[in-house]
Amino acid sequence: MGKISRKVDILHAASKVVSEKGIFNLTLDATAKEAGISKGGLLYHYPSKEALVQGMVEHLANNYREKISNNAESDPVDKGKWVRAYVDVTFNQAYQNKDMHYGLLAAKAVSSNSLDPIRELYSDWQYKIEDDGIDPIKATIIRLATDGIWLSELFDIYHIEKDKKKAVYEKLREWANE
Amino acid sequence: MGKISRKVDILHAASKVVSEKGIFNLTLDATAKEAGISKGGLLYHYPSKEALVQGMVEHLANNYREKISNNAESDPVDKGKWVRAYVDVTFNQAYQNKDMHYGLLAAKAVSSNSLDPIRELYSDWQYKIEDDGIDPIKATIIRLATDGIWLSELFDIYHIEKDKKKAVYEKLREWANE
DNA sequence: TTTAACATACCATCTGGACGGTACACTTTC
DNA sequence: GAAAGTGTACCGTCCAGATGGTATGTTAAA
Numbered sequence: 001m002g003k004i005s006r007k008v009d010i011l012h013a014a015s016k017v018v019s020e021k022g023i024f025n026l027t028l029d030a031t032a033k034e035a036g037i038s039k040g041g042l043l044y045h046y047p048s049k050e051a052l053v054q055g056m057v058e059h060l061a062n063n064y065r066e067k068i069s070n071n072a073e074s075d076p077v078d079k080g081k082w083v084r085a086y087v088d089v090t091f092n093q094a095y096q097n098k099d100m101h102y103g104l105l106a107a108k109a110v111s112s113n114s115l116d117p118i119r120e121l122y123s124d125w126q127y128k129i130e131d132d133g134i135d136p137i138k139a140t141i142i143r144l145a146t147d148g149i150w151l152s153e154l155f156d157i158y159h160i161e162k163d164k165k166k167a168v169y170e171k172l173r174e175w176a177n178e
Numbered sequence: 179m180g181k182i183s184r185k186v187d188i189l190h191a192a193s194k195v196v197s198e199k200g201i202f203n204l205t206l207d208a209t210a211k212e213a214g215i216s217k218g219g220l221l222y223h224y225p226s227k228e229a230l231v232q233g234m235v236e237h238l239a240n241n242y243r244e245k246i247s248n249n250a251e252s253d254p255v256d257k258g259k260w261v262r263a264y265v266d267v268t269f270n271q272a273y274q275n276k277d278m279h280y281g282l283l284a285a286k287a288v289s290s291n292s293l294d295p296i297r298e299l300y301s302d303w304q305y306k307i308e309d310d311g312i313d314p315i316k317a318t319i320i321r322l323a324t325d326g327i328w329l330s331e332l333f334d335i336y337h338i339e340k341d342k343k344k345a346v347y348e349k350l351r352e353w354a355n356e
Numbered sequence: 357t358t359t360a361a362c363a364t365a366c367c368a369t370c371t372g373g374a375c376g377g378t379a380c381a382c383t384t385t386c
Numbered sequence: 387g388a389a390a391g392t393g394t395a396c397c398g399t400c401c402a403g404a405t406g407g408t409a410t411g412t413t414a415a416a
Contacts, residue, residue: 006361022286022287022288022289022290023201023286023287024287024288027404027405027406028405028406028407029404029405029406037361037362037363038362038363038364039363039364039406039407040361040362040363040364040365040408040410041361041362041363042362043406043407043408044360044361044362045361045362047407048406048407049405049406049407104333104335105286108200108201108283108333108334109200109201109202109287110200110202111200112200112334115333115334115335118335119334119335119336122330122335122336123336126336137342137345137346137349138349140338140342140346141319141323141346141349141350143326144322144323144324144326144327144330144346145319145322145323145326146322146326147326147329147330147336148321148322148323148324148325148326148329149322151325151326151329151330151333152300152322152325152329155282155286155293155329156286156290156293156297157282157293157296157297157300158297158300158301158304158325160318164315164318167315168315168318168319168322171315171316171319172319184395205370205371205372206371206372206373207370207371207372215395215396215397216396216397216398217372217373217397217398218373218375218396218397218398218399219395219396219397220396221372221373221374222394222395222396222397223395223396225373226372226373227371227372227373357416358415358416359414359415359416360413360414360415360416361412361413361414361415362411362412362413362414363410363411363412363413364409364410364411364412365408365409365410365411366407366408366409366410367406367407367408367409368405368406368407368408369404369405369406369407370403370404370405370406371401371402371403371404371405372401372402372403372404373400373401373402374399374400374401375398375399375400376397376398376399376400377396377397377398377399378395378396378397378398379394379395379396379397380393380394380395380396381392381393381394381395382391382392382393382394383390383391383392383393384389384390384391384392385388385389385390385391386387386388386389386390
């Protein structure tokens, strides 16, 4: 897209490779080709495959963190705002560049440390969600159900239908207000 | 363990490799070594890497299907029995040979078709859960939350604490009775 | 003219899997 | 009942191809 950040373009290219061809085909060659540069050019920006995957995870984590923060902070009601933000962003906003989730798949494959930024995010959210003014177990369940949707979709084991997804979304939102 | 089924031993060995060393190190050599046989011997039982992974997924799917069926059929109360069976088995029984879940990770990496047995299971359960005598959306949420736990654990992005897990379990069971 | 942003050529290593054997338990044939 | 044949369960070696990464250009902007 923009010429400003070729690095982000490369990240998108890598995600596309993973989503279309699987983790085993996330090679430097394939990523470079998808990004329209040579392998040398790719290695200039990301000096190793691990660095590339790290970049994917960090980009995803930063985007996600920012979106949820914005959402929670602009919520007029205090009680349950983090739970609502989590549900809202995951259901409605994160799916636009859903391909970026594939960075997690790659990270899980490459090395265990690569997932650290996401783990940190999660433990942070869990803390906020449990202190959100609603029953913490209920809040946790709402969060887990939300995770269940995107994880099973990322994993490709279960794709929920649009209508059902909307109904689930509405019920979860309802619970986040009680 | 038993000498009866070397094939199952091999499957366990492969799962162990994935869980300990990651998907990229699931090689025929590593699996053979872990199983205590040679590569040639391994290839006798599973003629290709894809066949090995296929074996892992099928084994997991069969075990899971059987456990849930037994659980549901022995439930004295009809209403909500499939939802309860799903929650019960996933929380309390599937975690004994949790390592087998790593077959899914391997399958996702190797080829898209390898996951078919699990997809079939899932669509089957979804059907039963929606026709279980309780509100289908609520039933779906219970199921999604259950998935959220094991998927995020498998993915290694969020590990729920024991106490919290128990509390979640009890609340989900409670909802499955309403 | 220096430096950022690439491209090209090349190498060392790893991996799947094909293949030729081996050991041994059955079974059939004579 | 011994010899010959047959199927099962392995072992160890070899190799073509793919892959991550290095080393060394090249070009265009500042």
